[in-house]
Amino acid sequence: MSNLPTLVSLDVRQAEKDRLELESQMLKASLHELGEKVGQLQARLIEMDGVSKRLAEVAGVNYTNPEVQETLNGSTVVSDDKAQAMVFDSAEALGRELDTMAQRLDRQRDGLAMLDMVMTRRAGLEASLPSLSPVDFPYMTSSYGWRRHPISGRNKMHEGLDFAAPHGAPIHAASGGMVVFAGYRTGYGKTVEIQHSHNLVTVYAHASSLQVKRGDLVEKGQLIANVGSTGQSTGPHLHFEVRVAGQPLDPSLFLPDPNEPEVRLADASDDLQADSAEVR
Structure with a gap:
């Protein structure tokens, strides 16, 4: 009977050990699952970087983000099945990676805001240019x-x-x-x-x-x-x-090419007579 408390104590310890091991396995599984999702998010970030770069190139804006230049040498589209899962040995490491991704998202947001501002100004400039034919007769x-x-x-x-x-x-x-x-x-x-x-x-x-x-x-x-x-x-x-x-x-x-169709241009051949008018 004297060994009974010892056996009970051993059973309790074993149960606690089993519980901790189970929780550890569950935590590792959760970290692995989160690592896969983080990998997919990183792939999406790279893809968005590529979209931002292409928009900047179309708009004629220099895109000098070194991180984007380094990661976008090839295709910028990364599919889910090719996104690499990241391995984290602790929740702290996962948190650090999420912080890094948050900073990258902030940089993307700032870059897109800058691009939007440039394109808005350019659209305003183009709208102010005298680009409409002043008469409906292109001759x-x-x-x-x-x-x-x-x-x-x-x-x-x-x-x-x-x-x-x-x-x-x-x-x-x-x-x-x-x-x-x-x-x-x-x-x-x-x-x-x-x-x-x-x-x-x-x-x-x-x-x-x-x-x-x-x-x-x-x-x-x-x-x-x-x-x-x-x-x-x-x-x-x-x-x-x-x-x-x-x-x-x-x-x-400034004016559109007269050889290209324009909504407001009309055929003036019937109205133009033999004489051609000229300015002072």
């Missing part, structure tokens, strides 16, 4: 550059584009902005000038009538005048200029 009678003046016969710099169009045809703002001049100007006839952002000014000359006045805010595509032949002109047409800080630029740098 150009005179391009930008040196030419013989149709009236004086002298060689002179032609600082815009001439679009032949019927008398009274609508003239639209090539971009949104503020009207800084609307009236008669020597040589140009009835003219509208619109101030856009980034020191850009567009000029619409030889109109028959004006639909805006100085100080008006206009939107891209808004009717601002009608085609005419006022000023030094040989026939109905629009003389269109783009100026930056007062210096003329070739408007064709």
Whole structure:
């Protein structure tokens, strides 16, 4: 009977040992399962890094994250069956890895926020450029550059584009902005000038009538005048200029390719007569 307490004590200890071993096995199994999930999350992080890098390249933004450069030499898409499970010997090691992943996610968030800001600014810049054809008639009678003046016969710099169009045809703002001049100007006839952002000014000359006045805010595509032949002109047409800080630029740098279809472009062949109108 004297050995009974000892046997009971041994049984209790063995039971406690078995319980601890079982808990240890369960903890290891849980850590292994979590390690697999962490491996899958890391694969997703690498994939997202790749998406961020491709977006940056498309947007023309330098992507200099060294971690991404190191991990994205090949394909950036990692499938679940190829994601390697990570082995953790303790919950503390798992916690450290989760902290590292959280920091990486923060960097991704900051990088995507930067990319969003750059693309938003770029979209705003593009929206402010005079990229809309000011008339529905793409037939150009005179391009930008040196030419013989149709009236004086002298060689002179032609600082815009001439679009032949019927008398009274609508003239639209090539971009949104503020009207800084609307009236008669020597040589140009009835003219509208619109101030856009980034020191850009567009000029619409030889109109028959004006639909805006100085100080008006206009939107891209808004009717601002009608085609005419006022000023030094040989026939109905629009003389269109783009100026930056007062210096003329070739408007064709901003306008869409006339060979590509555009929603607002129309066939002017029936309206254009034998004579071709040219600007001053």
